Amino acid sequence: MPENISPDLRYERKMLNAGTILAPLPAVMVSCGTKEKANVFTAAWTGILCTRPAVTYISVRPSRYSYGIIKETGEFAINLTTSKMVRETDFCGMKSGRDMDKIKKCGLHTAPSFRINAPIISESPLSLECKVKDIIPLGSHDMFIADIIAVNADGRYIDSKGKINLQQAGLMAYSHGEYFSLGRKLGSFGYSAAKRSARKRRNVTGRRQ
Numbered sequence: 001m002p003e004n005i006s007p008d009l010r011y012e013r014k015m016l017n018a019g020t021i022l023a024p025l026p027a028v029m030v031s032c033g034t035k036e037k038a039n040v041f042t043a044a045w046t047g048i049l050c051t052r053p054a055v056t057y058i059s060v061r062p063s064r065y066s067y068g069i070i071k072e073t074g075e076f077a078i079n080l081t082t083s084k085m086v087r088e089t090d091f092c093g094m095k096s097g098r099d100m101d102k103i104k105k106c107g108l109h110t111a112p113s114f115r116i117n118a119p120i121i122s123e124s125p126l127s128l129e130c131k132v133k134d135i136i137p138l139g140s141h142d143m144f145i146a147d148i149i150a151v152n153a154d155g156r157y158i159d160s161k162g163k164i165n166l167q168q169a170g171l172m173a174y175s176h177g178e179y180f181s182l183g184r185k186l187g188s189f190g191y192s193a194a195k196r197s198a199r200k201r202r203n204v205t206g207r208r209q
């Protein structure tokens with residue numbers, strides 16, 4: 001561990017009001033409805049709850065147009081977003097599908113999912129096809145807990161061994177109200193504990209958590 005990561009004691013710690021300042025988060029595009037009548041909205045309150053079975057969640061305010069659609073159909077797709085899609089991602093989080101066809105307005109495209117009726121957003125490098133298994137009211141938002149029943153990936157990012165390589169996809173992140181492109185790769189999952197010889201061979205990221 002060569003770098004000095006000691007805290008700079010010249011600065012005092014400050015307590016802020018309790019709040020949702022977890023960063024970075026993904027800002028994903030959630031697509032729902034049907035191919036003929038699809039809607040998309042932006043969500044940052046999302047994440048993974050379990051590896052096996054693969055379970056995810058989105059937390060959605062009941063006032064969102066998409067809320068009723070997802071509650072009725074029990075399906076949605078989580079579409080990862082890229083720097084190229086930042087404007088569209090923000091727009092889909094500002095305007096409601098009640099008032100316009102956001103997909104058309106943004107020049108986005110949909111494609112059929114493999115295992116759900118809700119379409120995916122074609123511009124997204126990777127989409128998670130999800131089926132709702134539980135809805136938990138939490139307060140401002142209801143949490144839709146869902147099984148990930150298929151991963152729908154742009155073939156460019158899948159190598160001949162079936163490994164997902166998203167480094168070239170240009171993924172973006174959301175940090176306390178601002179969007180960022182991801183920077184340079186710092187390491188791979190487990191690299192700090194790997195033996196030196198294995199470390200050289202190793203090029204595996206984010207597996208087995």
Ligand SMILES: Cc1cc2nc3c(=O)[nH]c(=O)nc-3n(C[C@H](O)[C@H](O)[C@H](O)COP(=O)(O)O)c2cc1C
Nearest residue numbers: 041042043044045060061064065066093095096097
């Ligand atoms: C970056 C960002 C993140 C957002 N995250 C959420 C979220 O996690 N849950 C939610 O209910 N709304 C979230 N919103 C707001 C909705 O995307 C927004 O209200 C949208 O207009 C809802 O679309 P709809 O009415 O077509 O469903 C977010 C907006 C932005 C810009």
